[in-house]
Amino acid sequence: MNRPVKVRFAPSPTGPLHIGGLRTALYNYLLAKKLGGQMILRIEDTDQNRFVPGAEEYIAESLAWIGIKLDQGPKEGGPYAPYRQSERKAMYFQYAMQLVNEGHAYYAFDTPEELDAMRERLKAARVQNPQYNSVTRETMKNSLTLPEDEVKARIDSGAPYVIRLKIPRKEEVRLKDLIRGWVMVHSSTLDDKVLMKSDGMPTYHLANVVDDYLMEITHVIRGEEWLPSAPLHVLLYKYLGWEDKMPQFAHLPLLLKPDGNGKLSKRDGDQLGFPVFPVDWIDPFTGDKSSGFRERGFLPEAVTNFLAFLGWNPGTEQELFTMDELIEAFTVERIGKSGTKFDFAKAKWFNHQYMLKQSNETLWTYLKNELDRNQISVQQDKGLRIVEMLKERVTFPADFWVEGKYLFSRPEAYDSQVASAKWTEEARLVINEFSKALQKLDPFMATEIKRTFEETAHTAQVKPGKVLQALRLAVTGVGAGPDLTLTMELLGKEETIHRLNNALEILVVSANV
RNA sequence: GGUCCGUUCGUCUAGGGGUUAGGACGUAUCCCUUUCACGGAUAAAACACGGGUUCGAUUCCCGUACGGACUACCA
Numbered sequence: 203m204n205r206p207v208k209v210r211f212a213p214s215p216t217g218p219l220h221i222g223g224l225r226t227a228l229y230n231y232l233l234a235k236k237l238g239g240q241m242i243l244r245i246e247d248t249d250q251n252r253f254v255p256g257a258e259e260y261i262a263e264s265l266a267w268i269g270i271k272l273d274q275g276p277k278e279g280g281p282y283a284p285y286r287q288s289e290r291k292a293m294y295f296q297y298a299m300q301l302v303n304e305g306h307a308y309y310a311f312d313t314p315e316e317l318d319a320m321r322e323r324l325k326a327a328r329v330q331n332p333q334y335n336s337v338t339r340e341t342m343k344n345s346l347t348l349p350e351d352e353v354k355a356r357i358d359s360g361a362p363y364v365i366r367l368k369i370p371r372k373e374e375v376r377l378k379d380l381i382r383g384w385v386m387v388h389s390s391t392l393d394d395k396v397l398m399k400s401d402g403m404p405t406y407h408l409a410n411v412v413d414d415y416l417m418e419i420t421h422v423i424r425g426e427e428w429l430p431s432a433p434l435h436v437l438l439y440k441y442l443g444w445e446d447k448m449p450q451f452a453h454l455p456l457l458l459k460p461d462g463n464g465k466l467s468k469r470d471g472d473q474l475g476f477p478v479f480p481v482d483w484i485d486p487f488t489g490d491k492s493s494g495f496r497e498r499g500f501l502p503e504a505v506t507n508f509l510a511f512l513g514w515n516p517g518t519e520q521e522l523f524t525m526d527e528l529i530e531a532f533t534v535e536r537i538g539k540s541g542t543k544f545d546f547a548k549a550k551w552f553n554h555q556y557m558l559k560q561s562n563e564t565l566w567t568y569l570k571n572e573l574d575r576n577q578i579s580v581q582q583d584k585g586l587r588i589v590e591m592l593k594e595r596v597t598f599p600a601d602f603w604v605e606g607k608y609l610f611s612r613p614e615a616y617d618s619q620v621a622s623a624k625w626t627e628e629a630r631l632v633i634n635e636f637s638k639a640l641q642k643l644d645p646f647m648a649t650e651i652k653r654t655f656e657e658t659a660h661t662a663q664v665k666p667g668k669v670l671q672a673l674r675l676a677v678t679g680v681g682a683g684p685d686l687t688l689t690m691e692l693l694g695k696e697e698t699i700h701r702l703n704n705a706l707e708i709l710v711v712s713a714n715v
Numbered sequence: 716g717g718u719c720c721g722u723u724c725g726u727c728u729a730g731g732g733g734u735u736a737g738g739a740c741g742u743a744u745c746c747c748u749u750u751c752a753c754g755g756a757u758a759a760a761a762c763a764c765g766g767g768u769u770c771g772a773u774u775c776c777c778g779u780a781c782g783g784a785c786u787a788c789c790a
Contacts, residue, residue, distance in 0.1 A: 212790090213790090214789080214790045216789080216790075246790065247790095248789090248790080249788095249789055249790065251789085252789065252790080310788095314787095314788080317787090317788090325716095328716090329717095330716070330717050330718095331716080331717045331718075331786075332716095332717090332786095333717095333786075362788090364788055366788095379720095382720070382721090385719070385720080386719095387718070387719070388718085391717075391718050391719085391786095392718090393786080395787095396787085396788050398788085399788040400788055401788075403788090405787095405788070405789085405790085406789075406790050407790095410790090425784090426720070426721090426783085426784060426785095427784055427785070427790090428784095428785090428790090429719065429720065429784070429785080430718070430719055430720090430784070430785040430786075431785075432719095433719090453720085455720090455721080455783095456783070456784070458782090458783080460726080464782095464783080465783075465784075508727095511727070511728085511739095512727075513727090515727080515728060515729075517729070517730095518729090518738095519729085519737090519738055519739080521738090521739060521740095538727090538728075539720080539721060539722090540720090540721050540722060540782095540783090541720095541721070541722095541782080541783060541784090542726095542727070542728095543726060543727080544726095545726050545727060545740070545741085547726080547740060547741055548726075548727065548739080548740045548741080549740095550740095551739085551740055551741090552740095558753095592752095593753095594752060594753040594754090595751080595752045595753070596752095605752090620750095665749080666749060667749030667750095668749080669749095670749055670750070671749085671750060674750065680751095681750065681751075682750055682751030682752075683750075683751065683752085684750095684751085684752075685748090686750080
């Protein structure tokens with residue numbers, strides 16, 4: 203009964219993995235590692251029509267980015283290879299045949315048109331749930347209704363057919379979900395799901411159950427959208443004789459749109475002004491770009507942390523968790539039951555927290571990237587002082603540049619609001635004197651600059667606070683920023699005086715007071 | 716429509732038969748800072764509704780409402 207823990211993340215390579223899928227992967231990973239088990243990546247590419255090139259690589263890259271290390275997968279290999287269902291195609295048929303031979307499945311020859319007609323007919327007759335089931339299969343073309351020799355003749359002639367599961371007419375199907383407890387459904391509400399498609403590929407249901415069994419999966423953690431078909435999977439385990447190897451199920455609450463309702467979807471991406479994908483994705487067919495958290499400036503640790511908290515919490519007041527801490531604290535019991543709206547503001551808060559945790563050296567590399575892009579070179583020791591000064595005010599790496607632009611180039615314009623309110627005759631006077639006083643200042647240090655400014659203001663009989671804003675405007679061109687004397691120290695004596703004199707020349711007094 | 720799942724501040728949530736229903740994000744105000752931000756403090760803000768069960772229900776049960784998922788030879 204105590205099998206080694208194995209979980210799998212089993213996405214379909216139909217496009218970029220969205221953030222909800224990434225959370226599913228993360229929860230799988232956390233549980234596996236918590237229990238000392240293994241994490242498997244399995245690519246469920248049984249639908250050839252929806253295959254999108256690059257999607258598998260995208261998934262692998264996304265998982266790696268947030269720090270999920272796979273024990274087995276298409277790239278990693280492993281004892282259950284191959285890990286792409288398309289490459290396992292040959293394995294599924296025998297199990298479908300086993301079901302047919304034991305009377306739990308049957309061949310069906312109905313064309314799409316016939317299926318549509320059946321549904322229309324049922325709808326017209328106001329049948330509650332029109333589907334291919336224990337009663338309607340009696341009226342369709344399948345191995346249950348057709349004479350044996352005709353069935354054989356059809357198959358031998360190569361006519362297309364599917365294999366459907368024969369759902370019992372009356373049976374209570376129950377399954378225990380780790381998150382929701384016992385879920386019961388009556389088999390009469392289930393339909394005879396297709397197990398093998400006419401192209402020879404299995405459907406999700408068969409492939410998923412077969413592979414989970416073959417790969418000895420112990421816990422199936424997946425989105426709530428699978429809950430309705432979970433009873434079908436239970437039936438499959440039963441008919442295949444694998445009941446004792448049936449994994450435990452946990453169906454995760456869905457990630458919802460932040461506004462209004464509905465599940466967060468790939469579409470919501472850029473429309474909402476924030477990413478819903480881990481990393482950027484370019485659609486290979488249309489060329490459309492979907493933006494990712496990574497490129498938006500999110501740190502992987504931050505994404506991991508807030509993703510973990512979307513539907514789970516440790517029950518304590520700690521909110522900042524490293525991956526190792528998450529693994530330590532994670533339990534399925536503490537996963538919530540209800541859908542979770544995605545909150546971008548909180549995501550930003552997490553990122554800010556993680557920015558603060560970075561060393562100045564790391565922060566400096568972020569700023570340096572932006573500087574390189576703008577062809578500005580700054581010495582590292584100065585860069586470190588700059589990021590130290592700026593880091594309280596940034597959420598994303600790119601903010602360093604936005605926040606501190608004026609440190610690297612002279613103001614091209616002055617904030618007119620601040621100018622009209624604060625650039626007074628009085629201010630001009632003090633700044634002019636201050637500029638002269640600065641000439642003699644050596645060393646050019648923040649504390650000395652501050653003292654000099656206060657003295658200058660005092661001599662002019664002006665309160666320093668009255669003209670400080672004007673001074674800031676002269677130096678930076680804007681009305682807000684970090685400690686001004688520190689800013690001036692960083693700028694250096696010559697540059698500071700130049701800017702002061704520049705402002706004195708350009709700015710016109712328009713303020714009254 | 717049918718089946719299943721869900722419902723505590725705007726959002727993420729803690730809690731659980733008797734609590735001033737706690738925290739975080741966001742918002743507002745104040746303090747700090749002669750700016751903004753950070754930080755600190757404070758505030759506004761929730762048990763969907765109706766019936767039971769009970770001495771007592773936000774908590775347990777049943778309904779209702781609302782929301783969601785599923786209802787394909789897609790996963």
